[in-house]
Structures are given as C-alpha cells and as structure tokens.
Amino acid sequence: MVFRVLFRAVIMGPPGSGKGTISDRIVKSFGLKHLSSGDVLRVNINNTTEIGLLAKSYIDQGQLVPDEVMTRLIMQELKKLEQHHWLLDGFPRTVPQAEALDKICQISTVINLDVPFDIIYQRLTSRWIHAASGRVYNTDFNPPKVPGIDDLTGEPLIQRNDDKPETVTKRLNAYEAQTKPVLEYYRTKGILETFSGTETNKIWPRVHAYLASKLPDVSRQEAANQV
Numbered sequence: 001m002v003f004r005v006l007f008r009a010v011i012m013g014p015p016g017s018g019k020g021t022i023s024d025r026i027v028k029s030f031g032l033k034h035l036s037s038g039d040v041l042r043v044n045i046n047n048t049t050e051i052g053l054l055a056k057s058y059i060d061q062g063q064l065v066p067d068e069v070m071t072r073l074i075m076q077e078l079k080k081l082e083q084h085h086w087l088l089d090g091f092p093r094t095v096p097q098a099e100a101l102d103k104i105c106q107i108s109t110v111i112n113l114d115v116p117f118d119i120i121y122q123r124l125t126s127r128w129i130h131a132a133s134g135r136v137y138n139t140d141f142n143p144p145k146v147p148g149i150d151d152l153t154g155e156p157l158i159q160r161n162d163d164k165p166e167t168v169t170k171r172l173n174a175y176e177a178q179t180k181p182v183l184e185y186y187r188t189k190g191i192l193e194t195f196s197g198t199e200t201n202k203i204w205p206r207v208h209a210y211l212a213s214k215l216p217d218v219s220r221q222e223a224a225n226q227v
C-alpha cells in the first residue's frame, strides 16, 4: 500500500490581513488545493441556498456563522480534497472548529499573519468592488480612474456590507474574542508559525521561504514511500 504524506496547512489572520492574496500565491507556488470558508459561504449566498441565506444574516452583521453549520459545510468540502495537499483559509475561526478539524486530520502547519488592527481597519474600509466581475479597488493604493466607477464597464462600485466601517469594527472584535484563542490552541501544539508585518509584499517572501523549507520533506517522504 502506498502511504501518502499529505500536507495540511491552515492560514490564519484577521480579516483584511492579506490572507486571500497570500493564499493565492501559496497555491500557485506550491500547487496545494485552496479551500476558503468565506468563498464557500459566498457561493452559497449567490446560489441562495438554505445555508447561504442563514450565513448572510450573520455575515452582514459582522458575526461568525454558528460552529455546527460552518463545521458541517467545511467537512463536506474537505472530503472532496482527501487525496490532495491542501491549504485551508478562514477555518477554523473558533476553538470548537479547530477541535472538529483535528478529528479528521493532522494539521502540518498553521501560518499566522499578524498585521496591526489599525492598518487592517484602514485597508478594509477603503475596499470597493465591482459586483458583477468581482474586480477589487482600494481608494488608497489602487483607486478606480473615476471615484466610485468601475474602470472597464463604467458601472458603479459597491462596498461589501461586511467592509462597512461599523461592520469592520465588529469583525475585528469577533476575531479578537473568538479567533485569537485558536492561535493559542495551535501555539500549544507547536505548529503555529507567525509572520508579522504591515505589507503583504514584504510578508510573502518569508512565507514562501518557510513553506519551501517544509514542503520538500513532504515530497521526499512521498517519493520514499513509492519506491
């Protein structure tokens, strides 16, 4: 029987810490499958599924979706990725979610993006999107040519409900209260790797170097197991 060492990474960080961008780069550089809990929820919301409708009421208020709903949803998705190396983004966000995850797999490493809250607040509240295409603008460093208007279609830009200032404050408070204990949970297990900084482009090379040092082990063990 061929035993595969499957790489199971989790990426954590407050909303707006650059998790999405870093995840995309990890996936491109290392060929892991990417599962984002926020993306899974947004697909459900767009398809107006039962879970989507329920989730939207929490998300729009800057609250976390209840653990049982979230855990069931993510477990279903992870089942489809059983044979792959993966990177999980946005889950777990509470200790009960982390415990549920531990029951089905052994996490290899947890990448923690540590970005100061004041920087994040500024970043999130300046983010505007073109709803139809998903194009993202930032009024500070990537503004549209005409304020409030999409460059390509000329259609109006919108601010995601969860990027509105009052909601951002709630999301950051939820992170502090519910997700910080998850960092402790993984720190105690000795698998937490923290990357501090204010700019994604400066954090990324360090994350890359770290994963490059971890992933060859996986490839080598896989190769050895297949001989």
Ligand code: AMP
Binding pocket: 015, 037, 038, 039, 041, 058, 059, 062, 063, 064, 065, 066, 070, 089, 090, 091, 092, 093, 094, 097, 162, 171
């Ligand atoms: P994100 O795009 O990861 O910031 O997720 C958007 C929103 O979805 C969050 O603000 C939460 O309301 C909800 N959400 C995403 N992942 C989880 C999770 N693991 N547990 C509970 N709620 C979640």
